[in-house]
Amino acid sequence: MSTHEPHHAPWTDERRGIVANALGVGIAVAAYGVSFGAISVTGGLTVLQTQVLSALMFTGGSQFALIGVLAAGGGAAAAVATSVLLGVRNAFYGLSMAPVLRVHGLRRAVAAQLTIDESTAMAVSRSTEHDDGRASRFAFWATGLSVFVFWNLATLLGSVGAGALGDPKRLGLDAAIPAGFMALVWPRLRDRRSWSIGLCAAAMALVLTPFLRPGVPVLMTASVAVVAGVLEVRRRTPEIDGARTDGGAA
Amino acid sequence: MTPVWWAVIGATIGCYLAKLAGQSVPESVLDRPLVKAISDALPVALLMALVAVQTFAVGQHLVLDARAAGLASAVVALLLRAPFLVVVVVAAATAAVFRSMGWAV
Numbered sequence: 052m053s054t055h056e057p058h059h060a061p062w063t064d065e066r067r068g069i070v071a072n073a074l075g076v077g078i079a080v081a082a083y084g085v086s087f088g089a090i091s092v093t094g095g096l097t098v099l100q101t102q103v104l105s106a107l108m109f110t111g112g113s114q115f116a117l118i119g120v121l122a123a124g125g126g127a128a129a130a131v132a133t134s135v136l137l138g139v140r141n142a143f144y145g146l147s148m149a150p151v152l153r154v155h156g157l158r159r160a161v162a163a164q165l166t167i168d169e170s171t172a173m174a175v176s177r178s179t180e181h182d183d184g185r186a187s188r189f190a191f192w193a194t195g196l197s198v199f200v201f202w203n204l205a206t207l208l209g210s211v212g213a214g215a216l217g218d219p220k221r222l223g224l225d226a227a228i229p230a231g232f233m234a235l236v237w238p239r240l241r242d243r244r245s246w247s248i249g250l251c252a253a254a255m256a257l258v259l260t261p262f263l264r265p266g267v268p269v270l271m272t273a274s275v276a277v278v279a280g281v282l283e284v285r286r287r288t289p290e291i292d293g294a295r296t297d298g299g300a301a
Numbered sequence: 302m303t304p305v306w307w308a309v310i311g312a313t314i315g316c317y318l319a320k321l322a323g324q325s326v327p328e329s330v331l332d333r334p335l336v337k338a339i340s341d342a343l344p345v346a347l348l349m350a351l352v353a354v355q356t357f358a359v360g361q362h363l364v365l366d367a368r369a370a371g372l373a374s375a376v377v378a379l380l381l382r383a384p385f386l387v388v389v390v391v392a393a394a395t396a397a398v399f400r401s402m403g404w405a406v
Binding site (some may be wrong): 121264 | 322325332345352355358
């Protein structure tokens, strides 16, 4: 019923705006894609392996994590675990998108693959109240497909291009890997709490490095996230003994 | 198959299952404050750990080399709101200059 209501802005205009935004995000993401392709090949993966990651894994943070751990000499298990842990956030994106998308079967399988930072962010930025979620749905699909195409083309450009560059260390490409991770985490370092989590994890990884196989120290820092999560939940839910302390102070 | 292929395929399947889980499992399974809070903190912890290890480790040894200069320049670029590709290129170029000048290995 609500889909037949008149809209304030004509749907064709809104749709055009969404497509323009989706293309803009796709082009912006291409910059990551070129870096990923180049860093992956520099780290020892083949052009084919690199492309499989962009087409089938298709979630940047996890892709960078996998090649980062492998390049550092970490085992396959540690690389997989780190990569999948970073991909867990996509489950929560899917959770918020499912009621908007309302898809089943093959479409759900495709929607799942396109559930990433960018598509979710663009979809949730559209209100779902006045048009039954039509604009939000369209933003999800348009952004997901645009990012998929640009990400994969850019990956290929980067992986083939890096092979032609020559000695990676002389070009400083090994320094591009931590810089890439820094750029990925930067938008998430919003406040004192996120900085504390990040710096604790960094310190823990370095302290453990001499004692554990490469890749494992990074994995162990998931415990920092667990502790931070527990503390956050405790902080948000005022407990009985917390109230008692307040009462005593008053 | 090489270990790298196993890692590529295993992680790809794992990441896809995470995406699919969000679309498929009942909301009550994932929609818990503790699960959400841990999941929010995970990317920050893992990515910062990766930054540290990729900058200061070679295998199981801690070292200070040109990558540290690269990271410092990346942070400056980020503070100046540079886009991703610029950040990465600036870091690589800084490390390359440090090596060519003989200031660091």
